[in-house]
Amino acid sequence: MATFVRPPPLTSTSDQPPLFDGTTRLYTSYGCPYAQRVWITRNYKGLQDKIKLVPIDLQDRPAWYKEKVYPENKVPALEHNGKILGESLDLIKYVDASFEGTPLFPTDPAKKEFGEQLISHVNTFTRDLFLSLKGDAVQEASSAFEYLENALGKFDDGPFLLGELSFRLQDKIKLVPIDLQDRPSWYKEKVYPENKVPSLEHNGKVLGQSLDLIKYVDANFEGTPLFPGDPAKQEFGEQLLSHVDTFNNDASSSLKGGVVQQARSAFEYLENALGKFDDGPFFLGQFSLVDIAYIPFVERFQPVSIDVFKHDITEGRPKLATWIEEVNKIDAYTETKLDPQEIVDRFKKRYLSQQ
Template sequence: MATAFVKEILPPSLTSASSQPPLFDGTTRLYTSYQCPFAQRVWITRNYKGLQDKIKLVAIDLGDRPSWYKENVYPENKVPSLEHNGKVVGESLDLIKYVDANFEGPSLFPNDPAKREFGEKLVSEVDSVTRELFSSLKGDAVQQTSSVFDSLENALGKFDDGPFFLGQFSWVDIAYIPFIERFHIVLAEVFKHDITEGRPKLRAWIEVYAAIVTSL
């Protein structure tokens, strides 16, 4: 899979002591957090489409947020949000679609109707999947997450033309990977459990994504 990832120097996170960047001066800005999986979705979208020079990163320190962010930029006071064409839009899944539709670069939505339908189904389930993963940490995480990862393994086998959910890299992968990647690490380090054991498609999916990230 060809990607448009390039290395870049990430700007420091802005805090309550930081001045607000100019607003609506014609610059497209992605307000983000380097630790937030929701924000990571749009960061991945931006980089995959090769928009590092078109969309400027503005990192926000979520533990010490500048007051101007809520007051002047995005009243929801969450990341990610995108400043573009005189408005600010938010919500990570909506922003994947927005960036894909409004900027150049490889499309994250397949033309095949069957793949598009399956992709919509998977994305409609992602919030319930992530809630289930987080709630599992209060109990037997290995047992409680087993069915989730089995379902992902099955979904990754739906199409046989690539290691991703829809064959080619798409918005579905972006919707899921920031969360699955984190739980892969947490379950390995805390519970000494490898979620990819016995799940070769899940293993390949995570490994291919990791290879993409190392090219940043």
């Protein structure tokens, strides 16, 4: 497989790509976990040739992005079918539903229900992580990861949240990286007015919001579905997705204070969720949109917790440890990862430099 070379991010001095010219574009940022959700979805469904990656420098974002593309001026955003769409959780569902490729959400009713439950929880999860950064980080983040550990035990047909890896669009979705430190003005002015990543250009629209985009890519492109058909897994998946922001907030908050204590509930939630299905190591048994919603934030929290706070979030959470290991075997994800040392350095510069 050819080595992927990341295109340079677009800055305030970069020209705006053509808008609504029939090319589906995902406006993203390499450092943004929300945009990473949609990037992973695009990769897994094999849409690299159908969804072009347009990276934006969020620190020096182009004015045209807000003015002409996505007025919210944030990433991700998706340009598709004459529209610009946003919100990462909406976009991952949109991509899954609107493009060919392996579906990323199960059809099994139990898995579908659990998947929706997990997606609904993801904001809670991310909130717990972020809040843990402000207090006793290890404690505050623990609950966030306990949730993942428990969720990974629900289905046994694979190591992912919905059991099996529930896609490959590299040739259909072009990656356009944006330099967020020097983002081009055209990105805000002409592409995505919110001036953030990710965003997806598809079918004459620019869409945003990472959770929305991973659903959108899964739904709108061909490839392996990333959401299960099983009703139970679908329901749990939606539940997990709705929780992801809570998880992220809890984990992030813990890093601003006592990490171990404050993050505990966030990770306990994950550990418990990972135990719901026993048909695989993922949240719904097989890999799905739910895993995509959570992994960018766990990826960022884990090295900081180890390096700065000398705490391993997988300690006492075997399902979470297995889940992280299995996700890291998926090329669609590893291609999007940041260098762990870069994550640690960014955290130290932001939170510890003035202490």
